Amino acid sequence: GNSVTQMEGPVTLSEEAFLTINCTYTATGYPSLFWYVQYPGEGLQLLLKATKADDKGSNKGFEATYRKETTSFHLEKGSVQVSDSAVYFCALSGGSGYSTLTFGKGTMLLVSP
Amino acid sequence: SQTIHQWPATLVQPVGSPLSLECTVEGTSNPNLYWYRQAAGRGLQLLFYSVGIGQISSEVPQNLSASRPQDRQFILSSKKLLLSDSGFYLCAWRRDRPYEQYFGPGTRLTVT
Numbered sequence: 001g002n003s004v005t006q007m008e009g010p011v012t013l014s015e016e017a018f019l020t021i022n023c024t025y026t027a028t029g030y031p032s033l034f035w036y037v038q039y040p041g042e043g044l045q046l047l048l049k050a051t052k053a054d055d056k057g058s059n060k061g062f063e064a065t066y067r068k069e070t071t072s073f074h075l076e077k078g079s080v081q082v083s084d085s086a087v088y089f090c091a092l093s094g095g096s097g098y099s100t101l102t103f104g105k106g107t108m109l110l111v112s113p
Numbered sequence: 114s115q116t117i118h119q120w121p122a123t124l125v126q127p128v129g130s131p132l133s134l135e136c137t138v139e140g141t142s143n144p145n146l147y148w149y150r151q152a153a154g155r156g157l158q159l160l161f162y163s164v165g166i167g168q169i170s171s172e173v174p175q176n177l178s179a180s181r182p183q184d185r186q187f188i189l190s191s192k193k194l195l196l197s198d199s200g201f202y203l204c205a206w207r208r209d210r211p212y213e214q215y216f217g218p219g220t221r222l223t224v225t
Binding site for chain 1 (some may be wrong): 119134145147155156157159162164170172203205207212213214215216217219221
């Protein structure tokens with residue numbers, strides 16, 4: 001079946017530091033890949049997505065590239081802000097299951113001023 | 114544009130009491146709908162999903178149930194709450210390809 005593995009957190013950074021959150025996946029077929037962000041006490045928001053190999057999703061300074069050869073979708077941002085502190089979830093759909101999303105366990109990011 | 118609502122936003126209930134959480138979606142028709150639970154400090158657990166009125170798939174056997182009485186309404190229920198039912202409950206709807214889901218604001222349930 002499908003699975004998503006994320007790096008465990010929390011990831012602690014200073015403001016303006018470079019961010020990478022690793023995500024690797026296992027799926028049959030050609031899944032679509034997503035990053036969601038969850039701010040404290042809120043629901044999940046779709047941050048970015050990529051639907052095929054070599055696609056780059058981007059939003060709000062965050063980027064992730066769909067790497068089929070390494071089955072990865074790492075999230076990056078060149079300069080984080082305190083307001084980026086949140087939990088980030090990597091997810092996939094398609095592959096062997098189109099009705100549901102498969103989520104990683106989430107990575108907490110803490111950015112200090 | 115599409116909007117998803119959940120209520121109540123917070124709920125404190127005693128053990129053994131019933132539960133009803135409601136989710137409604139606006140601006141789309143015949144969406145796939147989902148209920149998730151998020152325990153404190155944990156990831157997302159898919160509880161139920163529905164592809165149409167009256168069609169419910171259960172992912173985790175437990176004392177919760179779900180119903181879909183109308184196209185854009187999804188209800189999560191329990192006859193008798195357990196302490197372990199405490200958590201943050203999220204409803205979501207799914208867009209067609211590439212199948213991303215959009216989440217509601219959530220309901221924080223505390224069972225005492």
